Amino acid sequence: MSRRGLEALVFCVGAATLGAEIAAARLIAPAFGASTVVWANTIAVVLLALAVGYWVGGRLADRHPRGTVLCAVVLAAAALLACVPLAAAPLLGGTQDALSELWGSLLAMLVLVAPPVLVLGAVAPWAIRLRLAAVEDAGEVAGRLYALSTAGSLAGTFAAALVLLPLIGTRLTFLSFAALLAVAAVPGVARR
Numbered sequence: 001m002s003r004r005g006l007e008a009l010v011f012c013v014g015a016a017t018l019g020a021e022i023a024a025a026r027l028i029a030p031a032f033g034a035s036t037v038v039w040a041n042t043i044a045v046v047l048l049a050l051a052v053g054y055w056v057g058g059r060l061a062d063r064h065p066r067g068t069v070l071c072a073v074v075l076a077a078a079a080l081l082a083c084v085p086l087a088a089a090p091l092l093g094g095t096q097d098a099l100s101e102l103w104g105s106l107l108a109m110l111v112l113v114a115p116p117v118l119v120l121g122a123v124a125p126w127a128i129r130l131r132l133a134a135v136e137d138a139g140e141v142a143g144r145l146y147a148l149s150t151a152g153s154l155a156g157t158f159a160a161a162l163v164l165l166p167l168i169g170t171r172l173t174f175l176s177f178a179a180l181l182a183v184a185a186v187p188g189v190a191r192r
Helices: 005-031 036-063 069-094 102-113 114-121 123-131 134-190
Strands: none
Touching: 005 036, 005 069, 005 102, 005 114, 005 123, 005 134, 036 069, 036 102, 036 114, 036 123, 069 102, 069 114, 069 123, 069 134, 102 114, 114 123, 123 134
8 A cells, every 4th residue: 555545544544533433422422412421421332442452453554565455445344334324313213311421321322333443442552553663663653644544534523513413414424424435445445
């Protein structure tokens, strides 16, 4: 995988991760509201999923240090992200009466958002492993890739909040970020 392709993939993963977080809060708002508790659960689940994803990604990167495998994992994350709005309707239907704001929103976030975000979390350490040529470059490589991921996260946050959600709605926002991931990952898988 080329350096630019890997960097573009990391940027897109950052965008999709935070874009999905913003869209997820909006997705569960009709059932549980948009209170501080709901936002705390949203942020906490995303951070937990990312932390587990970083750990898993580091282990997988050492076992499978190939760009094609990483891109296949990103395609799996895209598929999981595309399933979020489909799974939300049956999961959230009627839950506002059955579950409290705290536990209901936490459960909804764990079921709907944690799986794709966990997979997306695996990308950063994997990309570092693929990009690292020598130990002496570790700091520069990690810093550059995390900066690109964070820039993508900013872009995804603002794209979701200011453009996608108001113009196309929650479901299509999830599908847009899933499509972005697929477009970024397909060239890496196709090279195989």
